Amino acid sequence: MDYAAQKLTREELEREVAFLHTISTEINSTFDLDEICAIVQRTMADLFGFRHSLILLLDEDGKALSVVASRGYKEACGGAKVPIGAGVIGLAAQKRRILRVGNLGRRRAYAAAIRSEVERSGRAGELGEAPRLPGLPDVEAQIAIPLLIRDALVGVFSVECADIPVFSERDESRAGVVGNLAASAIHNALLYRRLARANEGLQKELTAARAGSGRRVTIDDIVGESKAMKQAKGLLRKVAASPSSTVLLTGENGTGKDLAAKAIHCQSDRADAPFMNITCSALPEALLESELFGHEKGAFTDARAQKKGLLELADGGTVFLDEIGEMSLVLQAKLLRFLEEKAFRRVGGTKDVRVELRIIAATNRDLKAMVKEGAFREDLYYRLRVLPVELPPLRQRTGDLALLLRLFLDQYRAEFRKNVASVSPEALAHLGRYPWPGNVRELKNAVERAVLLAEGPVLGPEDFSALSPSGDGDGAVRLPAEGLSFEKVERELVAAALERTSFNKSRAARLLGMDRDWVRYRASKYGLDRPSRPGRPRE
Amino acid sequence: MSARLPDEIRPVMENGVPVVIATCSKDGIPNVSIVSEVFYVDPATIALSFQFFSKTIKNVRENPRASIILNDIPAGRRWVLQVEYDHSETEGPIFDAMDLQIEAIASATGMAGIFKLRSADLYRVLGVETIARA
Numbered sequence: 001m002d003y004a005a006q007k008l009t010r011e012e013l014e015r016e017v018a019f020l021h022t023i024s025t026e027i028n029s030t031f032d033l034d035e036i037c038a039i040v041q042r043t044m045a046d047l048f049g050f051r052h053s054l055i056l057l058l059d060e061d062g063k064a065l066s067v068v069a070s071r072g073y074k075e076a077c078g079g080a081k082v083p084i085g086a087g088v089i090g091l092a093a094q095k096r097r098i099l100r101v102g103n104l105g106r107r108r109a110y111a112a113a114i115r116s117e118v119e120r121s122g123r124a125g126e127l128g129e130a131p132r133l134p135g136l137p138d139v140e141a142q143i144a145i146p147l148l149i150r151d152a153l154v155g156v157f158s159v160e161c162a163d164i165p166v167f168s169e170r171d172e173s174r175a176g177v178v179g180n181l182a183a184s185a186i187h188n189a190l191l192y193r194r195l196a197r198a199n200e201g202l203q204k205e206l207t208a209a210r211a212g213s214g215r216r217v218t219i220d221d222i223v224g225e226s227k228a229m230k231q232a233k234g235l236l237r238k239v240a241a242s243p244s245s246t247v248l249l250t251g252e253n254g255t256g257k258d259l260a261a262k263a264i265h266c267q268s269d270r271a272d273a274p275f276m277n278i279t280c281s282a283l284p285e286a287l288l289e290s291e292l293f294g295h296e297k298g299a300f301t302d303a304r305a306q307k308k309g310l311l312e313l314a315d316g317g318t319v320f321l322d323e324i325g326e327m328s329l330v331l332q333a334k335l336l337r338f339l340e341e342k343a344f345r346r347v348g349g350t351k352d353v354r355v356e357l358r359i360i361a362a363t364n365r366d367l368k369a370m371v372k373e374g375a376f377r378e379d380l381y382y383r384l385r386v387l388p389v390e391l392p393p394l395r396q397r398t399g400d401l402a403l404l405l406r407l408f409l410d411q412y413r414a415e416f417r418k419n420v421a422s423v424s425p426e427a428l429a430h431l432g433r434y435p436w437p438g439n440v441r442e443l444k445n446a447v448e449r450a451v452l453l454a455e456g457p458v459l460g461p462e463d464f465s466a467l468s469p470s471g472d473g474d475g476a477v478r479l480p481a482e483g484l485s486f487e488k489v490e491r492e493l494v495a496a497a498l499e500r501t502s503f504n505k506s507r508a509a510r511l512l513g514m515d516r517d518w519v520r521y522r523a524s525k526y527g528l529d530r531p532s533r534p535g536r537p538r539e
Numbered sequence: 540m541s542a543r544l545p546d547e548i549r550p551v552m553e554n555g556v557p558v559v560i561a562t563c564s565k566d567g568i569p570n571v572s573i574v575s576e577v578f579y580v581d582p583a584t585i586a587l588s589f590q591f592f593s594k595t596i597k598n599v600r601e602n603p604r605a606s607i608i609l610n611d612i613p614a615g616r617r618w619v620l621q622v623e624y625d626h627s628e629t630e631g632p633i634f635d636a637m638d639l640q641i642e643a644i645a646s647a648t649g650m651a652g653i654f655k656l657r658s659a660d661l662y663r664v665l666g667v668e669t670i671a672r673a
Contacts, residue, residue, distance in 0.1 A: 099643040111648035
């Protein structure tokens with residue numbers, strides 16, 4: 001090897017340039033980490049005879065490096081660890097400096113002599129054990145190049161040799177150049193791998209969302225053979241098949257508007273695209289706006305990154321806006337603009353985002369009356385009710401009671417592992433007289449409670465005693481001669497309202513003509529939490 | 540009196556271990572020692588690592604003249620340098636470069652913590668000659 005020639009001849013210069021061109025072209029042709037490592041090692045071996053090389057990457061905890069590629073070794077070194085600071089490789093990583101050492105055979109002999117001197121002098125305790133590190137056992141010369149992106153360590157590239165005493169300064173320069181190229185290529189490959197994994201995760205989430213949060217529901221899955229329900233289901237089928245971009249579902253609480261929305265989606269040609277839903281009363285205006293339309297980074301204090309809203313995430317699919325009557329007039333205007341122009345702006349954004357999707361809105365309120373009161377925009381009302389479908393209350397389809405009872409009985413019997421087989425004819429008659437102000441949801445809750453508390457295989461009227469057939473009676477409140485506990489009455493009213501609304505405090509508040517905070521305070525005061533179910537883990 | 544180190548001696552310094560250094564006390568008692576590292580600083584200066592050889596450093600601080608033999612193994616010859624101790628450095632770029640190199644060698648030979656640079660001793664080069672290996 002020519003140690004003296006530090007200045008390059010023209011031929012050498014041309015060869016160096018050709019080498020740089022070759023390696024930079026090859027190394028930038030891929031984002032695959034294994035391929036990049038192979039290119040680096042092969043090029044170094046082919047062009048400069050560096051037959052033994054290791055590429056190590058920094059572990060996530062930053063305490064050690066792991067071998068990800070090795071070339072020219074008898075035994076595979078893959079996965080071998082080098083602690084930061086240990087050996088030439090670990091030291092190059094720790095100091096962020098290229099290290100070139102040679103004559104290691106003689107130096108080992110010298111070190112061994114020093115070691116025996118130290119041991120003979122009784123100071124053997126000062127000697128540490130030499131760590132077992134990957135590489136040639138009889139290495140003579142080594143160059144370790146830290147792979148750095150700015151000042152951040154990515155890993156180390158190490159070349160070794162057993163048949164020459166030292167690598168030259170030019171070898172060091174070449175290895176350094178390759179190290180720089182390798183550092184950025186490896187850094188990009190790692191970023192690419194991270195993005196690919198994130199993308200894979202998102203794809204899975206999207207697939208799950210497209211699958212309709214678990215399973216697909218069709219209109220035939222909506223239980224009901226009564227005339228009222230058959231009419232409603234016929235209308236839902238027409239709606240699902242239509243290309244209309246808006247649907248309005250109306251009906252009392254608990255009539256199954258959410259199930260109908262999902263069924264429309266799953267039975268439409270949008271079934272493979274996402275179905276997203278949101279309850280407008282569940283979020284404050286600002287949060288609802290951000291959830292629906294998304295926001296740009298820095299749009300408000302906590303907006304640390306750009307976020308896509310439901311409208312964007314559901315592109316090509318369906319967004320179900322439950323309790324649309326609770327949406328503020330400001331957001332109604334934004335929603336109307338979206339329905340008219342198929343475009344919206346993220347909160348804090350300046351550019352329009354265009355998506356194509358179907359909006360299914362639902363409400364239990366009289367939107368027409370709200371329009372008259374000025375609480376709902378008339379233009380939005382007419383835009384939404386292009387295809388209105390009203391779902392009948394349970395009291396108008398008591399013929400469906402038996403079918404619904406069977407459905408819920410089977411469901412809760414399996415869930416609670418209770419041996420409850422049927423409902424007695426007396427109980428069925430009792431339930432048929434009940435007005436069901438909470439509709440199917442109330443029936444479902446009643447069956448759940450009855451199965452949970454049942455002591456025999458057949459549910460009788462006593463298992464549904466909480467349901468008084470007289471319903472709300474004439475609505476008059478009578479004060480008994482002996483007086484009453486107002487707190488007790490208040491507790492029972494709040495409990496009944498919560499139960500009827502599946503513990504939705506906003507809806508319970510509306511039933512009682514109070515505001516949500518009033519209900520929330522009393523629910524807390526009286527300990528009226530949603531009952532936990534046996535066998536279900538607490539969140 | 541001074542001399543310039545030729546370029547071709549630089550790889551010999553990297554490759555020529557062990558290096559022999561001969562010094563003499565102020566009373567005229569000679570000492571020969573083995574040095575593991577000789578560093579090229581500039582064409583007129585070399586640096587030796589002060590780690591263990593306390594008699595050598597004691598001698599050159601009393602009597603600065605010393606002779607160094609470098610083995611040019613591939614060429615089959617020896618280089619003899621006449622040098623004069625100038626000063627010692629315990630910090631700065633020369634010290635740091637030598638310290639890192641010694642730490643690297645210590646790491647490679649399982650002597651981390653034992654091989655430790657105490658100072659970089661700088662010598663002016665007074666004369667350079669080559670002799671064929673006997």
